[in-house]
Amino acid sequence: MVIVMKLSASSEEIAAVNEELKCCGLEGHLIQGVNRFVIGAVGERRDLVAQRLEVLPGVEKVVPIMRPFKLVSREAQEAPTLVRVGDAVIGGRDIVLAAGPCAVESKEQIYEAAVRVKQAGAKILRGGAYKPRTSPYSFQGLEEEGLKALAAAGEATGLATVTEVVDLPSLDVAKAYVDMLQIGARNMQNFRLLQAAGRSGKPILLKRGLSATIEEWLMAAEYIMSEGNNQIVLCERGIRTFETATRNTLDLSAVPVVKEMSHLPLLVDPSHATGVARWVGPMARAGIAAGADGLLIEVHPEPAKALSDGPQSLTPTAFSRLAEEMKKVAESVGRSL
Amino acid sequence: MVIVMKLSASSEEIAAVNEELKCCGLEGHLIQGVNRFVIGAVGERRDLVAQRLEVLPGVEKVVPIMRPFKLVSREAQEAPTLVRVGDAVIGGRDIVLAAGPCAVESKEQIYEAAVRVKQAGAKILRGGAYKPRTSPYSFQGLEEEGLKALAAAGEATGLATVTEVVDLPSLDVAKAYVDMLQIGARNMQNFRLLQAAGRSGKPILLKRGLSATIEEWLMAAEYIMSEGNNQIVLCERGIRTFETATRNTLDLSAVPVVKEMSHLPLLVDPSHATGVARWVGPMARAGIAAGADGLLIEVHPEPAKALSDGPQSLTPTAFSRLAEEMKKVAESVGRSL
Amino acid sequence: MVIVMKLSASSEEIAAVNEELKCCGLEGHLIQGVNRFVIGAVGERRDLVAQRLEVLPGVEKVVPIMRPFKLVSREAQEAPTLVRVGDAVIGGRDIVLAAGPCAVESKEQIYEAAVRVKQAGAKILRGGAYKPRTSPYSFQGLEEEGLKALAAAGEATGLATVTEVVDLPSLDVAKAYVDMLQIGARNMQNFRLLQAAGRSGKPILLKRGLSATIEEWLMAAEYIMSEGNNQIVLCERGIRTFETATRNTLDLSAVPVVKEMSHLPLLVDPSHATGVARWVGPMARAGIAAGADGLLIEVHPEPAKALSDGPQSLTPTAFSRLAEEMKKVAESVGRSL
């Protein structure tokens, strides 16, 4: 980091900064600028030290130089991480489609969805049993009963399964039923849940928070990985901005940025990002063209009957058509599906 | 809500919308516009119905008219809710100061902080024992040991106490030690935690999420209140915007807006909002002038030694000075301190 | 629009709203809701009327239902508008590449750029002569001398040319030299300039403002079109959000949304959006996959010597490679290049 001293900083104040650096095991390099001193500090990035320096008299500001994450960074591991979920491998040449309804609503509904998305080429079946809903009066999910139906549909079709967990109890229950656990956008900085996910022994699908920077998102992955679990798939699902034409703003630039910063694979979720079924196709194509390793797409046998997120759900037929289109786009960027 | 039909909508499509409304217990009023039909639907706001209608053929969009919250709304209760925490009453004529360190670091530190903020006029002592930190490598709090120290400091000084809880286990432990439970910004949509807070029997301090609209924030309060707990204090602590000069952007307009929409009292936290100790004073004054019922302020006996958020912490001396200023501002807007 | 009355609204207040509507040539439909009245008003959208109603006693809020733009809307014209710039046609099956340096720096530089982007398949040469720069101390452009060099390079290579205009005088000068005029992001709501562009007789490239909603952007196009000029190409170039990893956040969802709302063609500018040359390729591919009609890309013969925006400029070699990739992506979505 770099410590910028005030114009008026005295030599005693500069010495005090150097002293503090030494106490913390860092080394300070004094640089005399045109009209003030700056100090370059060498050592591991530690935010606490930066905070302490910032409070010292004579210090104008402290500028961090290095990124805060370690294990998840591309510098820590050059080769891409491959995440195995059932038969699917995420992060290789193959584009992986994960699809299914927002919420498991019944045995029949999830089974029907499973059969149809499998036919279309999906490898992973999604379905929510614990739904974080903005309103306490909305449908909150079938919980364990939903997990059972999801697992049964996965088994019957040979699809791997993924479901969202929202707290420690739901995580404990879910891991007995599904192949992959999802941490949703609203829980991206639920650090207890991240740590539990790190100890779960399951692959984790980590959605980006609505207002999370890419750096914070990777730090959330760092929480999981620091518990010994490197089977992490990131999922870009739109961020919150001033634009209201779409439900969220899908930040596809995050795809090349994450790929450069980290070795972890990445999916794109065009359903939550746009909130509108007819815009899912274009953004799915764009996500693959940008370099994503797969897609997470909401598909419901009857969107008009959905208990949650109907307007953004594709019909199975629309999903089949989308999967066909995806094949061509994937090939155009040197991938397969 | 209003259902806007497409230019090309057929009379069958219009009839189908009316049919669906009737099924859901709503009544449709057909209005023929200049060049299209719109349907005004009368009945309780139910988002699921809106979603289903949106999927019907011929429907262009569905525009909700009513606000989604019920119990927390000013229309449900005209009189302001008063929240009692120890000797303090939040929501009345008196401005309430809650102050203390970001994290409890030791018995001595929290006791020292308690004595000093009490002298300055604070009624509530804050101190974190479970810290949600962006990095897994940062100090995560003293947990139960910290709660004990906080409770002891509160008892010794006669201050009420408030601490953040981050999951169900920490909530269970904390409620035995403190007078008020805080739900932090990152957990504002941790709905399981909100429901548990609603059943805790304790007053709740509910911080606004970094990217939560006022409506979503009030819906989070609705989660708590729908479990039977109306002792809720909202806390504006800054939202995430493009501006980086301050840690967050303190949205003081939320004060009059919330006061109009809801009967719940509201604090302002200028420490997390600005992230810089020397800007806490001006924003604290502004918060009171805008109509807040109190302030939540970070005070640390030695900010340069703080294990968390030192740069935004006031010294006890600075806090005393601030409290003096507050008195005058409070009087200027017809309040007292 | 819908006028929502307060719970407490009297019948006199409702009558006054109806009276005001009648005065303004609108028709009011009274709807009795569960616990309040709402009035559906039929007639052309006029924001002034809405504002006046909002001030009347008893009115809680006024909710506009229809979109404010007319001429640019897809409802006004179903068929896509084709914009002709030199030999290029934007908005048809062919993807159009517009490329060149951020700023014209010398005759040699722009000529060299022109030759190279032409070889790679570009149809339009871009080059700035009037540069809106954040700092008054930065290079501000060669002005008319730059336009001459741009025109000469265009003529020598057979490329059409586009340049940014920043005020009425620069527009007047530029229109004698170039084939298309660009209105930049910072001037998207410089309404005088938009009107002058509408009367210029030239095709206009209208960039989206940094914080403009899609609706405001289309209203800016409406300003141009209401002066009789329908040769407008929109250009998505990234919006301002909290994310700082990229220079702006490229909002690719705007591509399908604009295509649905309007008949105007649309380019994507991945250079300004990302600010980093190595992320331009992925976002260019994504833009085409999302359905854009072309790309606007910064190419500089020697990025390290550029007087402006070097870090986001491609070398001619990198641009050739990108154009090859684009061909495949374009074909995968049924377009050609």
Added chain:
Amino acid sequence: MVIVMKLSASSEEIAAVNEELKCCGLEGHLIQGVNRFVIGAVGERRDLVAQRLEVLPGVEKVVPIMRPFKLVSREAQEAPTLVRVGDAVIGGRDIVLAAGPCAVESKEQIYEAAVRVKQAGAKILRGGAYKPRTSPYSFQGLEEEGLKALAAAGEATGLATVTEVVDLPSLDVAKAYVDMLQIGARNMQNFRLLQAAGRSGKPILLKRGLSATIEEWLMAAEYIMSEGNNQIVLCERGIRTFETATRNTLDLSAVPVVKEMSHLPLLVDPSHATGVARWVGPMARAGIAAGADGLLIEVHPEPAKALSDGPQSLTPTAFSRLAEEMKKVAESVGRSL
């Protein structure tokens, strides 16, 4: 600035960076970090050099350390700048109220407004003659006729006058009639207009752009000041965020931040920020408490008849009451009105 080299940077690449720095008149200080080199560059901040370095092989990123503005910075001038507009002095102990209608609509309307705001204590009369409107179909202002009416009302009441200018022609006309020229939010980065304002010989009221950082806003002021005009008053009027309950989000933290960074005085405009008359009072009080030097407030004799921005306009009576409240708040923070 600090140049961070890649992990893999060779010594030749490091040497090339040093060479480039030397060419640009800067001095490089090599610092060997834990696992990479960083180079501290000493010399004046020049963004072009930073951009060039960023393109060099082996360079990971360039981090600017110093702020880009010069003349407007508090370091360039410790004492606050006082701006004189008619009898009013902005930036001293006295809080200055500027008030009047959004748009001049008639001689009678502006005269009536002038008389009433003068009685209430305003020193400056505002009124728009050139209105930048989102829709081409909205009222665009009375232009020179409006300026005449504004000037006459100012003269009759002894109030100083301020009006918005939107391009060079309107600036030329307006400066003959009014005491102060306003650059609106949408033109904050209309650099030609800023330069013309700098040469106008008039005090300038510079509103913050909807998505402008504080740094960019001060750079806009730098444009004006670099033309020799230091009579600049900044005006915070809300930024664009995801929150839609208010028209914009009033960023009151900008008040102490600007006061620390710059010597220029600052007003707050609670009318445009909130968009709702009943929230103007609380935010006006908060603005003064935060340390603003005055307020810009929309007052219309009959808000329900206003041709623009009626819902956010105060009646003269409400403004008088507000001015009374302001006196008390001003005194509570050591100011007068």
